[in-house]
Amino acid sequence: MKxxxxxxxxxxxxxxxxxxxxxxxxxxxxCLQETKLTDDKFPLAEINAAGYQVVYTGQKxxxxxxxxxxxxIHDVVKNNPLFEDEQQRIIAATIEGVRFVCAYIPNxxxxxxxxxxYKLKWLAALHEWLAQEQLQHPKLALLGDYNIxxxxxxxxxxxxxxxxxxxxxPERAAFQHLQKMGFTDAFRMFEQPEKLFSWWDYRQxxxxxxxxxxxxxxxxxxxxxAQCTACVIDKxxxxxxxxxxxxxxxxxLE
Numbered sequence: 171m172k173x174x175x176x177x178x179x180x181x182x183x184x185x186x187x188x189x190x191x192x193x194x195x196x197x198x199x200x201c202l203q204e205t206k207l208t209d210d211k212f213p214l215a216e217i218n219a220a221g222y223q224v225v226y227t228g229q230k231x232x233x234x235x236x237x238x239x240x241x242x243i244h245d246v247v248k249n250n251p252l253f254e255d256e257q258q259r260i261i262a263a264t265i266e267g268v269r270f271v272c273a274y275i276p277n278x279x280x281x282x283x284x285x286x287x288y289k290l291k292w293l294a295a296l297h298e299w300l301a302q303e304q305l306q307h308p309k310l311a312l313l314g315d316y317n318i319x320x321x322x323x324x325x326x327x328x329x330x331x332x333x334x335x336x337x338x339x340p341e342r343a344a345f346q347h348l349q350k351m352g353f354t355d356a357f358r359m360f361e362q363p364e365k366l367f368s369w370w371d372y373r374q375x376x377x378x379x380x381x382x383x384x385x386x387x388x389x390x391x392x393x394x395x396a397q398c399t400a401c402v403i404d405k406x407x408x409x410x411x412x413x414x415x416x417x418x419x420x421x422x423l424e
Contacts, residue, residue, distance in 0.1 A: 171266065171423045173199045175313035175386055176407075177274070177369075177416035181205040181234070184414055185213050189220055191407055191418065198240050199265055200418075201272035201313040205234030212236070227258045235261045235272045235314075252302075253295035260296075262303070268394065268423075269307030271300070273314035278335045286335065289317070293344040301351065304391060312353060312389040315369075315416060320345045320355065324384035326365065336385060353389040356401040356421040368403050369416045376415075377408055388421045397423045 174197050178184040181202065192200065200222075205212070207228045217224045217238060227248040228234030235258060237243065247262040249255060262271045273296070278289035304310055318341045322328035331337045349355070367382025376382065390398055400422040408417040 171198045171268075172196060172420060173201075173270070173311060173313065173388065173423065174418050174420040175201045175203070175272070175315070175388055176418040177203040177315040177386060177414060179204050179206075179414040179416065181207055181213065181236070182211070183412065185216060187407055187410055187413070189216065191404075192220055192222070192238075195404070195418075195420070197238075197420070199268075199270060200238040201270065202236040202238070203234070203272065203274035203315045204232075204414075205236055206231055207234055225261060225263055227261050229256075229258045233258045233274055235259060235274050237261055237263050237265075237270055237272050239263075239265050241266050250295055250299045252299045253292060255292070259292075264307070267309060269303060269310040271303070271310065271312045271314075273312060273316070275314065275316045275318065277317045278341065280335050281333065281338050281340075290340055290344065293341075297344070297347055297351065300348075304352065308391060309393045310391045311394055311421075312348070312387075313419075314387070315385060316345065316387050317385055318342065318345045318387075319383045319385050320387075323364070324367070326367065326381045326383065336383060348389055352391055354392070354395040354398075356388040356390050356395070356398050357384070357403070357419065359395065359398060360401060366403055368419055370408065372415055386416055386419050388419055390421070394423060399424050 226236035276289040279285040368386035370376040370382040
């Protein structure tokens with residue numbers, strides 16, 4: 171089974187790219203973030219025609235998440251039941267015996283902002299809910315845009331980012347808490363090239379100069395980590411015309 175995560179930064183704009191990418195890549199389950207569509211505008215027919223079932227929850231202009239699957243989808247949960255939130259940032263479903271959680275973690279804006287405090291509260295509630303989910307679903311995969319670069323090697327210029335949003339100590343501690351809960355970063359299970367990122371700013375030729383960060387992740391509980399044989403970042407869609415600023419991350423489960 172191949173599973174992937176991709177922040178598409180507007181599914182309305184990127185739908186042709188998503189369909190092209192799925193046509194080129196044999197993905198079983200794809201988690202999307204920042205669909206930026208209300209549910210009545212979701213391109214259900216087009217995705218079904220591509221051979222995928224899909225569940226989604228969205229809102230106008232911001233946020234929005236979806237899970238696409240070639241296999242039957244069961245037990246769908248929208249949002250974190252332990253955290254009251256109007257923002258549509260989580261959808262979970264069981265597929266082929268695996269519990270998939272697709273998450274768009276808040277950006278946080280800046281460590282001294284209210285949005286940053288919201289991010290930390292959101293993450294704390296995520297930890298609490300996932301602890302419950304793990305008891306019911308030993309095989310659990312958390313995929314999404316975490317808006318956290320876990321280590322300095324996940325940042326193009328660590329010195330320039332010291333203390334800033336996405337790399338701050340509280341954010342990295344929240345990521346490490348997930349690891350202490352038993353989640354494994356699939357990408358770091360394997361030897362990887364240096365300076366390999368999943369997001370590049372549109373400004374200042376970020377992609378061309380590889381001024382990126384690795385903030386899109388696939389975390390796996392131990393039973394799934396034992397099945398994981400590869401995890402890669404596919405930079406190809408970031409080279410397309412009018413791309414998302416993120417690119418897909420793919421893990422292979424045998």
